[in-house]
Amino acid sequence: MSYSAPLNDMMFVLEDLCDLDGVSKLPGLEDATPDMISAILEEAGKFAGQVLAPLNVIGDQKGLTLTDGKVGTPEGWAAAYHQLVEMGWNSPTTDPEHGGMGLPAVVNACIQEMFNGANTAFQLCSLLTQGAIEAIEGYAEDSLKETYLPKLVTGEWTGTMNLTEPQAGSDLAAIRSKAEPQGDHYLVSGQKIYITYGEHDMAENIIHLVLARLPDAPAGVKGISLFVVPKFLVNADGSLGERNDVRCVSIEHKLGIHASPTCTLAFGDNGGATGYLVGEPNKGLQYMFAMMNSARLGVGLQGVGIAEHATQHAINYAMERKQGGTPEGAEATIMGHPDIRRMLGLMKARTEAARVIAYRAARSLDYAHRATDADEKARHQRRVDLLIPIAKGWSTELGIENASLGVQVHGGMGYVEETGAAQHLRDARITTIYEGTTGIQALDLVGRKIQRDGGVAAKELVADMRASAKALGEQTSAHADWAMLCATIMDAADTVEDLTDWLLAQNGSEPLAGAVTILECFGICLGAWAMGDAAISAATRLEQSRSPAHAQAKLKIVHFYMKNVLPKAASLSATVKGGAGSVLDLTAADFGVEA
């Protein structure tokens, strides 16, 4: 079960579909030349393939131990983490002056895809640390930054996000954890569940970011504050002090990501855990939301990464598995069966499309942070905001679908755990749930990202899609088949525009009923746009004899996508517009009837 980072496709997407040249002209990113990036990705790919991937299976099989509140990770896990820290892979985008590598977000997207694809359970640790870094970097006062940031950036300390409580899942308004003022700090108490890497043995300290209520806080979402609660208190000289009043009382027995500890943490059982307020009181949720784009993109890249890994796994199997024969009597592999190729085609086409969407979201993150022109900055921020729920929601759903198809390609062997195909499915299954379920992503898309801005960001996107279609349409003399590509992308743009207009015209709950279907439809249509652009680039590369095998395969998979993936968009659009009413008509009573 080897994993090979898809470096050719990553560089293709970076250079040709995300304009890496343009990104590297942004202030602070001048070192991000294609040559330098290519070398970095090659190194990251080695780490993913040679270190993380082999541990993926071990982690799944061995799982975790919990003894006296201490979580033990599987053999090899801590050593690999130390290697990651030493090589500087923990926080690739952080400014070099804070100890990071200062890479563009779009390049980090490649690294995150690789590491998550090779070993989702492992990489979750850094993903959560990244969230803690952003919270502290963005909102904490300087003394907290000085104390905690440097070691979080290197990864010597890891971070966690403590949001969920038993009664407060997707609805954080119900949070009950408390924080009592006590001189220069607070005493935090309460129980948090589903805390990823809430306790482990890979780093000397764990910095918990905790949502809790101050004594005088208003009810609901406007009364939630954010606190830093370290596992070990930190002395003035930076050395570790006494153990804080927080402990891991249990870890979950989960379907997948077995080696990623999902902890229940008890804060303040012995009087209160020492915590420090981040930013202003009662703004905790706002700070959390500000960090969500990168965390959600990170999970979207888990979707892409698992989709890629499952695809490679299935391709390798199909190349080797002998079954049946040729008409001449020779043994043949199952790759010869059209249905196997259909499944592999679906896996490959959707993975490559989702990769482009996620990387383009990351590229816009770079522009939104660094562009000097205010309009350009704002336009990219709108694009980020629009793309993130799609990159998260669609990539993770298709990560599951790909993993399930991967099992199917393996046949009976796929159902036997030692093959490893089933692990992808088990691991992928969480990605549509955490960091906001697909339903939450979809509400974000239709409500905040489309209805609230009057469809501005969506219409900008439609214009870009039409420009891509037009570019294809202008070259039909050289490429006769591009007339079809042009027409299908025009259709996809029409579908996105039509659903945007539909959303803007609704006054009732129909958008809520249709939201997830709209998200999938947008994902498929944006994938078609990405594939159209890919066709142009691949044709150019072919003419220039640059990576011709990759370019040739890309052209075929573009056609496959248009004919085998895109048609679903029309039915999804019809379902939204025709079906939302019958969703709303279903009441609890209809489900409660004794069947």
Add this chain to the structure above:
Amino acid sequence: MSYSAPLNDMMFVLEDLCDLDGVSKLPGLEDATPDMISAILEEAGKFAGQVLAPLNVIGDQKGLTLTDGKVGTPEGWAAAYHQLVEMGWNSPTTDPEHGGMGLPAVVNACIQEMFNGANTAFQLCSLLTQGAIEAIEGYAEDSLKETYLPKLVTGEWTGTMNLTEPQAGSDLAAIRSKAEPQGDHYLVSGQKIYITYGEHDMAENIIHLVLARLPDAPAGVKGISLFVVPKFLVNADGSLGERNDVRCVSIEHKLGIHASPTCTLAFGDNGGATGYLVGEPNKGLQYMFAMMNSARLGVGLQGVGIAEHATQHAINYAMERKQGGTPEGAEATIMGHPDIRRMLGLMKARTEAARVIAYRAARSLDYAHRATDADEKARHQRRVDLLIPIAKGWSTELGIENASLGVQVHGGMGYVEETGAAQHLRDARITTIYEGTTGIQALDLVGRKIQRDGGVAAKELVADMRASAKALGEQTSAHADWAMLCATIMDAADTVEDLTDWLLAQNGSEPLAGAVTILECFGICLGAWAMGDAAISAATRLEQSRSPAHAQAKLKIVHFYMKNVLPKAASLSATVKGGAGSVLDLTAADFGVEA
């Protein structure tokens, strides 16, 4: 995690959509009156809900042991099996004169759905025994029947089907196991894998049905014979004799159905296992194919059963899980969220549609076996042959989809194993693989069942669909919304006819590339037909105040189906006709390119 047999819906489908009255007029089924059937199903439902469902979770968690070739089932497993045998549930359709209950196949479909839905891993034992019964009953000489049938029918002995070998999965031509003549019997040797309940501790003897080659057998599928190989030899007086030369060398560690032993069996390590030829030499595969309809229907009913169980599980959770509040500040359950109802609606609508398709296949089995009119018999056999791959393929695929949606409805709780939602997904995942993968079902559908008979069976089905649509269209004065139902079912019929014509017009490999997509499309369209008929019956029941709550909910779910499930058929049809070429264009080289 309770399971409640959907008795109301089962009786509705039996009486109104499968004409139970007509079935009970068939020779030998005269006792199958609705009252008697209803009483039987109620008893079966109790066994499913009270005995099998509680063991489902235990079986998943405890799994199996293998010690010195002996497989230990989880605590309670053997006792429940003995109860099943005592109550006569092992082989409900077998003729009473052979010790069975003599129930119609369509009634047995309900029982199989219940038992499989409550506990798939458990019921697999009887499903395999059923196959052994049919093989012996249909093809073995009388002495073998007398020796083995009675105890297989009661379930005192269980049966297995030994087809697969490491190099021979879907392609049985590659079978290498051998049988050497030795006086009145044969010495069988070879290794078989994936043998369900190949070894266990629930019954005193296990009767293996084994495919193997005679010394002079021709190569390929025409040289395979079928043998009975008992675990313990049977003495002339029927008592158990010495242990035969077959042993379980390993069991698989699987994604799901943990308590169903999947064995590797070694035959003949000590000179040869005593076996008895079933029927004529070299006809083994033909005999296997003849049994496939009921085995495949059985697995299809696993799909329906798991789909139903997962739906109930998710509904129960959504009814109880508090999250968020109403505008008035009261706590609300997640059932209030439109996206939760969309997911539950999809689960419920597809389950109910798939149930009708599977039961109608079973109903036609009854007619094909028992009708006195030769034309009617033949027509129903064609219908069985056409429906089986759809009932198997579509029901199992949507069993997986439903189980996955069930996890999603549970949110983070769904990913934690103790909730039980994830078990449905893990258990369901095998059903699209064994007894012929979905790809194999689809090849059967497009090749044997449509192209080979020139589309006769498919066109008969289209005519039935149009008759249902017409019946709806004739009542639009009383039911204004039935104009829509009529039109959508007409569309569904057109789609089935159009794809049938497309298939008949193809000469190349396009049907192989489009087969799975066609199968899904047919499933969805036939589901619409079933739902249309259900609307007519439900409206009649409402007028008569018979089960009005069920009828009311049915009418809503029919509308939901037409607007939220059926639209996909159009995109599938477009994918088949437009996309098959681009599937065939993909070669191994395209997948082998270093990405």
